[in-house]
Amino acid sequence: MKKLGFVMVLIVFLLAFPKSGEASSSSANIFLDGEPLNLSSGVQVANMKGNVMIPIRVVSENLGFKVGWEKASQTVTVENSEKTVRMVVGSQQAELNGAQVDLNLAPVLNGPTTLVPLRFVSEQMGLDVKWDNQSKAVYLSSAALPTTGAEIDPGEGTNSGSQTPPTVESGNKGSLTGLSFSDNRLMIATEGAVTPKVFSMTGPDRIVIDLPDTVYSASFLSGHAVNAQNGGSMEAGEYSDVTNIRYAVFSDNPPTVRIVLDLTGPKNYAVTQESGIIIVDLNAEGEILVPPVPPVTGNGKKTVVIDAGHGGSQPGAISANGNQEKVLNLNVALKVEALLRKEKNINVVMTRSDDSTLGLSDRVKVANSLKADIFVSIHGNSNNSSSPHGTETYFTRDASKPLANVMHKHLVKATELMDRGVKYSSLHVTRETTMPAVLLEIGFLSNKSDEAQLFKDDFQNRVAQGIVEGIKEYLKVQ
Ligand SMILES: [Zn+2]
Structure with missing residues (x-):
C-alpha cells in the first residue's frame, strides 16, 4: 500500500509540476526517507537555475539541523553535532568547519526569508540527495546520517567531571x-x-x-x-x-x-x-494565540504557585527602619519553595524567585496557564498609623475561603502575632486567578514590634513552615 501511495504522490507531482521555465516554485516536492516533507503553509520552495532553494526555516523545521542567522553579515549557519556550514547571502563561497567550499548558487534573500541551496546543505549535513528530473522532486535519505544522542554515555567521553544533566528516563512523557x-x-x-x-x-x-x-x-x-x-x-x-x-x-x-x-x-x-x-x-500580527490548554495530567501531583509580592522597582511597604516589604516577601517565599521542593506530591512554581519586577496580571497568568491547584501570595502589611499590628489572610472568591481558613490557622500559629482574622477584599491576584487563591499579610512593617520579628531568619523559617503545613493540610498531601 505504501508503494502505491508513493506512486500516486509521484503522479500528482508529474501533473502538478510539468517541465517549464528555469524558475518555478512549489510547496512540497521534497521527500525525506520516502515521505514528502510536511512544509508549513506559506513556505515556498524555489527552483533556480536547476538548484532547489529552500527557506532556512525548512532546514531547521524539517531536516532538524540547527540554524542561525546573523543579519549584520547576512550569514546563515547550519549545524549538527559534527559539522558547521556558514553561507553568506550573495556569495558563492561557503565555509565547512572553517574550510572554504564553493556553492553552485549563492543564498538569496526572498522577502523576509533566506533561501539556501538544498542539495549543498543536505549533502554537507550528511544526507544522501537524489534529484528526479522528471518529477522535479528531491529525494533525501538520512541513512548516511550519524546516529545522534542515544549512545552517549555520561560515564565516558569528553565530558569528564561534569554533572549529569537529566535526560530521558522511563516515566517522562x-x-x-x-x-x-x-x-x-x-x-x-x-x-x-x-x-x-x-x-x-x-x-x-x-x-x-x-x-x-x-x-x-x-x-x-x-x-x-x-x-x-x-x-x-x-x-x-x-x-x-x-x-x-x-x-x-x-x-x-x-x-x-x-x-x-x-x-x-x-x-x-x-x-x-x-x-x-x-x-x-514572533512575526504574528494581531491577536496573541495560545495553544489549547491540555487537561491536567493525572500524575496525582498538586501544583502550587507561590507569589512573592512586589519586587524589583516596586518595593512594597517600607518600614521606619528602611526595611522593604519585597525583601520579606521573597525571603519567606524562597523558604516556602525550598520546603515544598521536598514534597513528592507537590510541584511548586514561583512567580518570581529573584528581585525582578512583575505585573499583577503576569502573576495571575503564571497560575492560570499552569492550571495550578492553589495560589498563595505572600506580603507584609502596612498602615499610615504605626499602631495596627498582627497577621491577616485575604481571599476574594468564595471558592478560596476554605483555603484562606486553613492557611490563616497555620500562619497565625507560626507568626505568634495578633490574629486579625480572615478577610474579604477584591485584590487583583486573588480575584483574577482561576483556582483557590489567598494573599497572606504576615505582619505590619509599619508597626515597630511586628517589624522587629519580620526580618528575623528564625521567624521567617517558622512562617514558611506554617505556610507549608497549611498548603499540605488543604491539599490533603501527606
Ligand atoms: Zn504587599
Whole structure:
C-alpha cells in the first residue's frame, strides 16, 4: 500500500509540476526517507537555475539541523553535532568547519526569508540527495546520517567531571531534542507527548515557554551546552526582536524545561504545534494565540504557585527602619519553595524567585496557564498609623475561603502575632486567578514590634513552615 501511495504522490507531482521555465516554485516536492516533507503553509520552495532553494526555516523545521542567522553579515549557519556550514547571502563561497567550499548558487534573500541551496546543505549535513528530473522532486535519505544522542554515555567521553544533566528516563512523557531560532521564529523539536505552556511576561518583556513532563534528550545536550544549573543560552541573531534565548530545567518534580525569549519590547506571538515541532512565531500580527490548554495530567501531583509580592522597582511597604516589604516577601517565599521542593506530591512554581519586577496580571497568568491547584501570595502589611499590628489572610472568591481558613490557622500559629482574622477584599491576584487563591499579610512593617520579628531568619523559617503545613493540610498531601 505504501508503494502505491508513493506512486500516486509521484503522479500528482508529474501533473502538478510539468517541465517549464528555469524558475518555478512549489510547496512540497521534497521527500525525506520516502515521505514528502510536511512544509508549513506559506513556505515556498524555489527552483533556480536547476538548484532547489529552500527557506532556512525548512532546514531547521524539517531536516532538524540547527540554524542561525546573523543579519549584520547576512550569514546563515547550519549545524549538527559534527559539522558547521556558514553561507553568506550573495556569495558563492561557503565555509565547512572553517574550510572554504564553493556553492553552485549563492543564498538569496526572498522577502523576509533566506533561501539556501538544498542539495549543498543536505549533502554537507550528511544526507544522501537524489534529484528526479522528471518529477522535479528531491529525494533525501538520512541513512548516511550519524546516529545522534542515544549512545552517549555520561560515564565516558569528553565530558569528564561534569554533572549529569537529566535526560530521558522511563516515566517522562517527552523530551526536548532541538532548539533553533531563525526568521523570528523559535522552533522547538520534541519527542513524545509534550504540551507547551506559553505566556508572556513584562518587566522586562519576555515570552516563557514551559514544557511540562519534559527533559533534555541526549541529542539536545550534544548540540547545546548546559551549565552546572542545567541551564544555557543561545543567540537569536541581530535579525530578531529577541535579545537572548535561555533554557533551563525549571522544575525537577515533575521535570519541566523552561525556555525564555528575552524581548526588545512587547511582541505578539503565535504558537503552533505539528508533528513534534512547536513553533513560537514572533512575526504574528494581531491577536496573541495560545495553544489549547491540555487537561491536567493525572500524575496525582498538586501544583502550587507561590507569589512573592512586589519586587524589583516596586518595593512594597517600607518600614521606619528602611526595611522593604519585597525583601520579606521573597525571603519567606524562597523558604516556602525550598520546603515544598521536598514534597513528592507537590510541584511548586514561583512567580518570581529573584528581585525582578512583575505585573499583577503576569502573576495571575503564571497560575492560570499552569492550571495550578492553589495560589498563595505572600506580603507584609502596612498602615499610615504605626499602631495596627498582627497577621491577616485575604481571599476574594468564595471558592478560596476554605483555603484562606486553613492557611490563616497555620500562619497565625507560626507568626505568634495578633490574629486579625480572615478577610474579604477584591485584590487583583486573588480575584483574577482561576483556582483557590489567598494573599497572606504576615505582619505590619509599619508597626515597630511586628517589624522587629519580620526580618528575623528564625521567624521567617517558622512562617514558611506554617505556610507549608497549611498548603499540605488543604491539599490533603501527606
Ligand atoms: Zn504587599
